Amino acid sequence: MLRHADRSITTASTAAPDVTQEKRLAAMRQRSTDIAAPLSPEDQVVQAMEDASPTKWHLAHTTWFWETFVLVPHVPGYRVFDARFAYCFNSYYVSLGPRHPRPSRGLLTRPSVAEVTAYREHVDAALQTWAAEGIPRGLRGLVDLGIAHEEQHQELMLMDVLALFAANPLAPAYRPEPVRTSSPAAPALTMTGFDGGIVDIGHRGDAFAFDNEGPAHRALVHPFRLADRLVTCGEWQEFMRDGGYRTPSLWLTDGWATVQGQSWDAPLYWRGDDRTGWTEMTLGGLVAIDPAAPVAHVSFYEADAFARWAGKRLPTEFEWEVAARGRPIAGNTLGSGALRTRPAAHDGQPLQQLFGDVWQWTQSAYAPYPGYRPAVGALGEYNGKFMANQFVLRGASCVTPDGHTRPTYRNFFYPHQRWPFAGLRLAEDAA
Amino acid sequence: MLRHADRSITTASTAAPDVTQEKRLAAMRQRSTDIAAPLSPEDQVVQAMEDASPTKWHLAHTTWFWETFVLVPHVPGYRVFDARFAYCFNSYYVSLGPRHPRPSRGLLTRPSVAEVTAYREHVDAALQTWAAEGIPRGLRGLVDLGIAHEEQHQELMLMDVLALFAANPLAPAYRPEPVRTSSPAAPALTMTGFDGGIVDIGHRGDAFAFDNEGPAHRALVHPFRLADRLVTCGEWQEFMRDGGYRTPSLWLTDGWATVQGQSWDAPLYWRGDDRTGWTEMTLGGLVAIDPAAPVAHVSFYEADAFARWAGKRLPTEFEWEVAARGRPIAGNTLGSGALRTRPAAHDGQPLQQLFGDVWQWTQSAYAPYPGYRPAVGALGEYNGKFMANQFVLRGASCVTPDGHTRPTYRNFFYPHQRWPFAGLRLAEDAA
Amino acid sequence: MLRHADRSITTASTAAPDVTQEKRLAAMRQRSTDIAAPLSPEDQVVQAMEDASPTKWHLAHTTWFWETFVLVPHVPGYRVFDARFAYCFNSYYVSLGPRHPRPSRGLLTRPSVAEVTAYREHVDAALQTWAAEGIPRGLRGLVDLGIAHEEQHQELMLMDVLALFAANPLAPAYRPEPVRTSSPAAPALTMTGFDGGIVDIGHRGDAFAFDNEGPAHRALVHPFRLADRLVTCGEWQEFMRDGGYRTPSLWLTDGWATVQGQSWDAPLYWRGDDRTGWTEMTLGGLVAIDPAAPVAHVSFYEADAFARWAGKRLPTEFEWEVAARGRPIAGNTLGSGALRTRPAAHDGQPLQQLFGDVWQWTQSAYAPYPGYRPAVGALGEYNGKFMANQFVLRGASCVTPDGHTRPTYRNFFYPHQRWPFAGLRLAEDAA
């Protein structure tokens, strides 16, 4: 069995340079189990909505990934745990055969949580035995991909649990919230300027990155300014009070159709009104809005409308990358234990909250970089086939595993999706 | 705690005349728990489809019914277990306030199965204490309604579990099927004739019946003949081989639209084709079709089309009642332990399988009897408001609790619904 | 060419006993043309909604009916006008081959109105030549069916035009409304009692009737009372003011779902509110509500809820037929020229408005009479295959061609449909 001393889901970064890949793998696998620990079997089996998946499915799918891409092809004598699981737990790899349909993942009450746990233990034991002899150099990239893949599902598990609990009239808490002393107001909004010019974009070097972060290439960026912190809940309340959700001229036409069709009038998990005050459903349960903390769970459409209302715009993904390159990758990520957004510091530092709190919507459509080629085989389906109709988000969120992100990291969602921990940072032209 | 020696779900009839209402109540409550016993917490929380409900919801809703209609109004000092449950577990009683939306019942991972069990025990204890002093005469009708209500949910629990397991690619068995020795062919189809004339219809007397079975009244019935057994799987295969599902002239226009829209080509739980043979998903798992056993899980549309193909018709509910009146209420109901349909006997008896195996579609739209008035108050919503767009079924099924049905019993479903254990008996004009 | 002196759509009854079938045919055919006369080619091609059809389609379909069922099989040497029209203008006769899909009827801008007119003239000429020698006795029933069929489409044409014009923000009038002097209040509601007993139901004798009106048979009816006039717009306003559309306990559950899903708060064509007053879109354009006139364009669900609110119920179709048998078939039908409902007379006569103003919803589901057998062949699809999920309406409406209806006539629509000229007459048990 893979084991790890620290059972907290907020273990230190698995990417720390002095930790071996073998140890990172074990710690990462353990974290998935730890994330599920506060959940009952009932909690783990239900699918909150079509976009989400059950916890149990995440636990099994990530295990299937290791079994399918590492153990079966590369570990002689490995015995598949249950051949029927390939049908149940393949997510979207068309080249690997038919799958259980995504909207029906929540119907799989069998295999049980206990069986999935046994599946994880079976695969972990095989991985551990294999890794104990040292992971072969030629497979280290694949293992890095497996780690990064499961880290993505760890974030999804927390997103999906929040969606599930927010749909429950009892508003259960995933982890009860310690009382938070009220925050001081957020620091005033300031902007940092950048010159533009020909810049390097994308991942370069030997460290792991997803294929969609490359090829590294040059791009021309025009002078711009970027806000030194994220947009706050307090600012979002001003937007709401000013009729933001009722003013069509602020919205893209597809966004306005969504606002009206879905009757949006506040971020996804906000409850209440101006008279009674606003609360927010979080992983800590229903809590009062913190006006100084970054707004979360807004869609691209809302972020774009807010920026227009504020007389600014969203940054491009290249602008964001230019600003983030070389900065410390630190912030309110999973390791902080907050599980929700926190106010920016009053320390006068520029470009706070680059990595953490919420993923930041950019105005860039998710598209291949020049010269992009997906990998051959099933893993080639990982990123490339999603490159239409989605927008890039940069940074990280308060439920992103530490060590998972990079300045070149490209997250992506559809413009109407609100269940990610997503917010925004304002930008404007410098000229 | 209400307790009962026989933990089987196939306890003897709760309607046996020599059993006190107090004992019937206890035995009936226990049966709900017993039905849930083979299910994991995961199995109990998921909603297979919009028409179905989770097992846990059934367990809690029936408990809420006792709490709301018996304990709170009639037992001084009763302490409500959890005031929030009224919102979670009210089914459709509009007059009792807002409810959790039906299609989202499967999202309620909390309260947990353990909490619902505690809820049942809390309510059962109060019921037992109260009943121990003898149920007041004036409340015996209400208690009978509560028993009948929960018995209906017991049948629904088994219908809904089958729907859930049938959606699972692993095809789990609720209760593994003992090997069944192959049946001899069904007896040849014979018909019994009836004279018609002015007949008594509906429930009369002091014993419990639902309000929709009354008022008793006279009706004029024309001479008719009724088949002596149910339509079998073997006969249904003939219908299929003869192109039944591909011949529009056999179908009602709404039925044909459904056949095409849903791509129906066999009963709901049949799998396979003529080449490989047909199997059927049952509560015992995936088993071979038994050609001699009654066909189950067909809609009204299918039953009606089959009857037209066979040159016969469905009976009216009055014809069925005329034929069934005075016959023994016995057959393959829950108490048999079969949990699926069984062939008719070769004993030459007329009108076999009247009560049991499958509910029998009639050609009668579900409508109020002359002079029907729903009860005043929330319980008036029990039956009356569903009297449009549904058809009456008569008899009982292999998952109907023993003692639940009567010759005057009116079950009802929409004509497209297939998840009930429903089949058909043929009829024709006598003239 | 078939010609008729009186070009008005309100020609005297085509069923007058002293008129030959040949003349009735000619007059009836002319009426279809006359109904279309006030409409532009644009008006005639558009389909207002899926339930409706374009005027041009009605004109062509009824012509195709004569061509297909009379001319081709029975008139040697008849030349089909255009073989492609069978695909375009078959309505629902599955046995006659594939059809243009119903929801796309409005896309058929070709053949043009002019071509359809030529089609009508071609068929009328052939019919006239054929009829001039006397319609063979053996085909008189078929011709009666053809006449009745086209009369039904004449009513549909006016229903569908109203739906079309009601969707137009300019609210055009099919025929401008003469100023109507304000009506006196409706006579007070009185009820006429009936004894019940065994009664004769259904059509008997040689005169034409649809197959669904037979076989004639006996039925048992319980004592009842029937209102002497239809429910008025003024009474409907009381229902609305009393919160009728907001009180779930008044509604069938499917009705309540429809009220909420469709945001119903008044009859289909009413516009306005209590403050500004209510107007109604009619074939005469937008006019003020007449409180004394019968309410029209309400669904079965609304009629049923109103009756419950009024402490009464809808009649069964048998009760209605018992009351109507032997009464004069006269009232505000198409021949009156009103094209909308008119107040009942203050003459103290019982059972006014039996035939005319609006079709009257009954509580009877549309079902086959005992012994009903559809005709063999395509015409067997005329009525039988619709006998599920619909309710029977009796009487006639202000746009029903004179001579079309009978006491045994069974009209039918789905319980949610509101575009027919449909209203209600109250009933109650006599006991």
Place this chain on the structure above:
Amino acid sequence: MLRHADRSITTASTAAPDVTQEKRLAAMRQRSTDIAAPLSPEDQVVQAMEDASPTKWHLAHTTWFWETFVLVPHVPGYRVFDARFAYCFNSYYVSLGPRHPRPSRGLLTRPSVAEVTAYREHVDAALQTWAAEGIPRGLRGLVDLGIAHEEQHQELMLMDVLALFAANPLAPAYRPEPVRTSSPAAPALTMTGFDGGIVDIGHRGDAFAFDNEGPAHRALVHPFRLADRLVTCGEWQEFMRDGGYRTPSLWLTDGWATVQGQSWDAPLYWRGDDRTGWTEMTLGGLVAIDPAAPVAHVSFYEADAFARWAGKRLPTEFEWEVAARGRPIAGNTLGSGALRTRPAAHDGQPLQQLFGDVWQWTQSAYAPYPGYRPAVGALGEYNGKFMANQFVLRGASCVTPDGHTRPTYRNFFYPHQRWPFAGLRLAEDAA
């Protein structure tokens, strides 16, 4: 009345440098009338599908545009033709008040074609009188916008008529097709290389362009190669025969969902199969596929999948602009009279068919250029609010009015839309 000698819809370019704006305006207005001329009133009123609009609506909407943006604000004493038309014929200008809902445009049988013609004449007369004194310099940009706007609707009229006629089982021709002598095979596919580097993108100078073509700015383009002609129907047939529509690995995930959901297996207007041969519905009616002519009516998803199958990719919009800049704006546009695509010439020239035949899908999401600001007021809604979820197409099509396009012109559609005359040109990296 504005009049023009040449009644053909294929009048010479309205952008010819030596033609005054006044004359261009008159000729352009006349062309709308000419495009409608072959259509009956019935043809002009029907809406083929939600994306399309009726011809009559286009004629009235473009007229409303002139009335609203030019005549009312700038021509003293102008009398609005009918104040109610603003509601009927506003397309999407939210700031100008409520509108008739887009999906219901086809219900407007009134105002009639004749009334819309009178509306056009009323507005044309006012425009002519006003223009006769010379269009004021300050309004010339607005008039250019009005001309370009109506030219866009002229293309839409022909797109929408084709959609309408393709839905008609009679397959009517908008303009009967002269017999086309069979084409020689298309020239072999060759590619022209480009160096890349920092390039100028977007419209510069005083001539009219849409706001979305600016601001002009610099961009960095990497070396690439562009096909010298468009992809042909013959090549598309190879893709189909090779299983292109059945191979998920060729498709973006949203594209594959669309292929399966819509059962796509050929371009939108193709009919037939490999055995019987393929025909195509065109404005000339149903004609045989010309293998040498460019494929049309394919979606972005299909174009993208084809390029992947061919081992190439779609160009970016910047690559296309770099290649097109400075080339003659000539080709098979509306003025050619072909109304469908034509084979490329065998003259060895590079980069044929840049402007004409079909709009060319690029891989670029439709997004604002750096520094883009929509105009203030209602006209600011023209382009900006559509900048999400769509892709840019470049060039022109065989139904684009001559003089309408430019190398910087950015057309845009959703990736699933197939009713535009859209095809593709292949590209690849040069390195």
